[in-house]
Amino acid sequence: MSNDPPLLILTSLASGPKHGYGLLLDIEGFAGVRLGPGTLYGAISRLEQRGLIEALDEPGRKRPYRLTGAGSELLEASLGELRSIVDEGTARLQRSPGAVIGGAA
Amino acid sequence: MRSLLWYPRGWRRRYGAELVALMDELGDRERSLLSTRLDLARCGLAERFRILAPGPLPPRERGREGALLVLYAWVLFVIGGCGIAKLSEHWDAVTPVGKQSLPAHAFGVLTWAAVAGSALVLAGVALALPALVALVRRGGAADLRRPLARAVVLSSVGIACTVALSRWAHTLSSPNRNGHDGLYSAAFAVVVLVGVACLFAWASAAASIARRLPLTRTIVRLEGVLAAVVALTMVVMALATVIWWAALAGAAPWFFAGRPAGSAGAQALEPNMIVASALMLAATILALLGAERSLNGSLRA
Numbered sequence: 001m002s003n004d005p006p007l008l009i010l011t012s013l014a015s016g017p018k019h020g021y022g023l024l025l026d027i028e029g030f031a032g033v034r035l036g037p038g039t040l041y042g043a044i045s046r047l048e049q050r051g052l053i054e055a056l057d058e059p060g061r062k063r064p065y066r067l068t069g070a071g072s073e074l075l076e077a078s079l080g081e082l083r084s085i086v087d088e089g090t091a092r093l094q095r096s097p098g099a100v101i102g103g104a105a
Numbered sequence: 106m107r108s109l110l111w112y113p114r115g116w117r118r119r120y121g122a123e124l125v126a127l128m129d130e131l132g133d134r135e136r137s138l139l140s141t142r143l144d145l146a147r148c149g150l151a152e153r154f155r156i157l158a159p160g161p162l163p164p165r166e167r168g169r170e171g172a173l174l175v176l177y178a179w180v181l182f183v184i185g186g187c188g189i190a191k192l193s194e195h196w197d198a199v200t201p202v203g204k205q206s207l208p209a210h211a212f213g214v215l216t217w218a219a220v221a222g223s224a225l226v227l228a229g230v231a232l233a234l235p236a237l238v239a240l241v242r243r244g245g246a247a248d249l250r251r252p253l254a255r256a257v258v259l260s261s262v263g264i265a266c267t268v269a270l271s272r273w274a275h276t277l278s279s280p281n282r283n284g285h286d287g288l289y290s291a292a293f294a295v296v297v298l299v300g301v302a303c304l305f306a307w308a309s310a311a312a313s314i315a316r317r318l319p320l321t322r323t324i325v326r327l328e329g330v331l332a333a334v335v336a337l338t339m340v341v342m343a344l345a346t347v348i349w350w351a352a353l354a355g356a357a358p359w360f361f362a363g364r365p366a367g368s369a370g371a372q373a374l375e376p377n378m379i380v381a382s383a384l385m386l387a388a389t390i391l392a393l394l395g396a397e398r399s400l401n402g403s404l405r406a
């Protein structure tokens with residue numbers, strides 16, 4: 001997930017609208033990832049083009065963004081997929097706690 | 106902020122002020138980091154070449170971006186094709202009559218495929234016209250002015266330069282028109298560059314407008330099919346060019362070296378032919394990539 005800026009942005013916006021710097025700080029707080037400014041706005045522009053987020057009309061240079069309905073649905077689906085991978089990985093580790101992946105040493 | 110220059114103008118217009126505001130908040134230390142500058146350069150270039158790798162898009166948008174990539178590939182192909190058209194002038198005059206059959210057939214296929222491809226590109230434009238009219242009626246004309254203005258200005262310059270060059274050419278002898286007059290050759294190269302810039306300006310204007318059009322699923326699908334057939338005509342033309350070149354290399358290699366008919370030791374691997382053919386080949390590969398993207402997206406839309 002830390003390599004997926006769009007998902008990080010959608011997750012951040014799930015708690016409410018934020019502008020660019022607010023997104024950077026929030027993502028760094030919950031994911032420990034400091035996105036570059038180009039990476040952040042590259043992902044924002046793609047998400048906006050896909051109609052997953054939208055800019056709020058506010059005066060000034062700092063425009064906040066919020067999730068759209070389609071963005072919320074996509075975030076929910078993506079988190080569901082991640083959850084199933086986490087559950088499966090956790091279950092497999094619990095079934096064979098001493099297993100070494102890649103064969104015998 | 107100089108780093109913004111990595112980004113295309115349209116992107117800067119929409120997000121530039123926000124990105125500058127973010128950079129202001131980051132502070133001097135983070136702003137001046139090499140990693141920050143590289144991030145902006147990488148992402149800015151990615152925006153400029155977004156047509157090549159648009160990233161994950163909804164099927165309809167993917168279909169549209171694929172068709173636009175085919176359009177850009179067509180422009181590149183036309184540039185290579187113009188080179189081949191110039192380099193192939195009067196090939197039949199210096200080729201033994203008994204050896205003209207294969208190159209003549211290949212050249213005929215090349216010509217007809219060029220006509221068919223051009224007609225298909227025009228059909229693609231015509232398909233999008235109703236959506237364009239609807240956009241203009243809804244007051245969207247203002248958004249179209251800037252990309253169109255650049256293409257119109259460049260075309261006007263190109264036409265003026267071509268007329269001037271043509272008048273100049275009529276005062277020169279044939280050898281001077283074909284490389285012996287350095288000044289004329291330089292002017293010719295400038296006019297060619299302006300012509301290339303014109304073609305890309307129109308393609309860019311078309312792409313910019315097409316991205317704003319509310320195209321229906323049916324139109325996107327039809328555009329996808331047209332894009333695929335255009336790509337096929339480019340494959341046919343590239344193959345026909347190679348066959349014509351190879352056939353003529355065997356029948357009249359002196360043609361490529363510009364030597365008198367029957368000269369011994371002439372090479373068919375002439376640099377201008379190689380460059381023109383390489384452009385056509387690169388364009389064909391891009392078109393196939395675009396056609397796959399276009400069909401894949403539009404049929405799922």
